[in-house]
Amino acid sequence: MQNGWLYIGLFLIVGIIVPILPLLFSRLVAPRKPNSIKQSTYECGIKTVGDSWVQFKAPYYVFALVFLVFDVEAVLLFPWALMLKRLPLFVALEGILFILILVAGLVYAWRKGMLEWL
Amino acid sequence: MNLLNDPIHFIAQWLQGLLTGWGLSLVLAKVILALISITVTILFAMALAIFLVWVERKVVARFQDRIGPNRIGPYGLFQPLADIIKLIGKEDITPALADKFVYNLAPVLALASVILLWAILPLAPNIYGVDLNVAVLYLVAAGALGTLSIIMAGWASNNKYALLGAFRTVANMISYEIPMVLVLLIPTLLAGTMSVKGITEAQSPTWFFFLSPLGALIFLISAVAELGRSPFDLSEAESEIVAGFHIEYTGMKFGLFYAGELLHAFTFGGFTAVLFFGGYRFFGLENLGPLVAAAIFLVKAMFGYWIIMWIKYTMPRIRIDHMLAFNWKFLTPLALTVLMVTAVMEKLLAGTSPWIYSLGLFLANLAIALATIEILHAFGKWQRKTEASTKPALQAGQYYEEQNP
């Protein structure tokens, strides 16, 4: 199994090097005449106002939150799904109990109106 | 093993013999071979990405009743090469206020996260990078790197449009990741393994598409959303946030994002084929030889890619609130239901004959689909009724009179 991960590691290294090559090549051949107007922030020709790193609205965070909880849940279900075929029926019911407990959370967020984009 | 039947392994064996013949140790020879195979795989993927630019432009032209590129080379086949030459020759503009390192890393990471998927894609029974026993989760993990690259691009550009686009895309991608991961559980539990090769082999009597058509559908929808393609292409809503997270990227860096998107779409087509349509299997035709199997796989992947393109060029863009509501209030509950029902049905029908097993699962999916449609129907009716009772439709001139009494 370790050999497999070694292969993945090599794949990652080569996979990062290969996209860099055209960038380097482009660096060699492309013209480079920077000036301050060219390098300014592109906002459709209108002058930039204020800091670009603006503050965001809270719903983004709510969705990230619900996502985090369900992502962990789904990932934890993988060992269960893997073994389902080899174990008796009540194992399926355990997984369903696991899912239903979390569905309560989704229902709660829904009822509270947290899934609205407002 | 001979040259005509299985050229790839033939060449690999020959090379290994050559390298050990030079006095290299077996481990080193194997590492060098692995490096060569990795490089070949990645170059193949890149060449495919270039080819996909042409495919995409041709197909969209056909959808829109045009001809598409037809000047350079036969059928305009060399058009992408000309595009690449153009992109390489373009000046690389970096915004003065950008966070340079993160800004340059983001496009590389975006493409690398897609290329990484090719490490586990089984092209044929014996042509695959590595047969991980957690391959299905590996797909999710590589997707996480893609999400990261978008946030990095949006943030490092120091541009409000870019940041807004990145945040929208990420909100969209992470939301649709939930139904996708839930649906990935279905092939896992049907096959009893997480290795993609194992899943392909497990689809020997029936494709998982017939055991779980709803699962395949949800996977396709969430894959389209994951890719940020139309109708879920909020990241680049031209009328609102210009080009989205890659607005500040020029030249080849933009090209990397673009190539990454196309290759990602094709790769997801490939994974749809592997997880639900039997991968390289096609009525025993794959036994003819690895090249035939690889061709079958690529055709299936291209078909999946074609469906993704079909959706892209047919549907209008969806508003962000609709999109998130569609995911959280419809797709996720549906995916959970399908998962639970499949798990129970799988256990109940485990001992029966393959025919009853397949038919039972298929009918269960059909029942869920019908129930869903009925619920949606009733809900729509109810909503229309409540809206009609609370807000009577405006008569002509009524609005004006209300505003100007």
Added chain:
Amino acid sequence: MTPVQIVFILCAVLILGSALMVVSTRKLIHAALWLIVTLFGVAILYAILEAGFLAVVQVAVYIGAIAILFIFAVMLTRRELRDKSPQLRKNWGAAALLGLLAFAGLAFLVTSQPGVGRTAAAMPDGLDTVQALGKSLVSPQAYLLPFEVVSVLLLAALIGAVYIAFTRKS
């Protein structure tokens, strides 16, 4: 030095260096990005330890969800605290001293135990760790109860977080 040891040392340098950047860099968003590097390094460690499932989950959950949540939170709270002001408390020297002392103590404890110089035995033949993990998670004799409790914990976290952060002001 075997190749695995070299990989381990590179990986350790990556983890510790990026962890130092996490606690010392001035821009909070950079700290979050460095945390991602640390998490990735830890994932590589898991792969070295032949815990493939954990390595992939580390990337999928930690980088794909937790780090993204951090970045979102940084974006949501950045109006007031400018990145120009000092990011460390005044008594950071004491904290650094405490950290060093704790490390010295832990390192002494660890190295003084018998048997820490051992190297790992080969994995037992035919053991698929993911399957063994699945089996122990769902069997009532092993870890079924923690498995279900995790679900309750996540439910509590979801409800709590939604309630705390987003009770709409009336």
Added chain:
Amino acid sequence: MSIPLSWFLILSAALFCIGLFGVLARKNAIAILLGIELMLNAVNINLVAFWRYLDPAQMAGQVFVIIVFAVAAAEVAVGLALIISVYRRRNTVVADEIDMMKW
């Protein structure tokens, strides 16, 4: 595998102490949570190393790590929600300024 167990333990101790330093020394509450993440990861490295070196057939180590993942997710979700909530009321994320409950 030719790495001594002590290497992993020392690496994890170092990571833990860096995290401890972060928790104690950073002003920003979010940065403090980042430090806690480092500490949790240090614990995880220990758990996985012990699983691998003592008895790979016994899955306790991996199960613990998975539970730590879930706990970390819950902790981050609630912790960041608290920080955001405080930020919306008091307009600050500096831990020292959030002192209303001190007395």
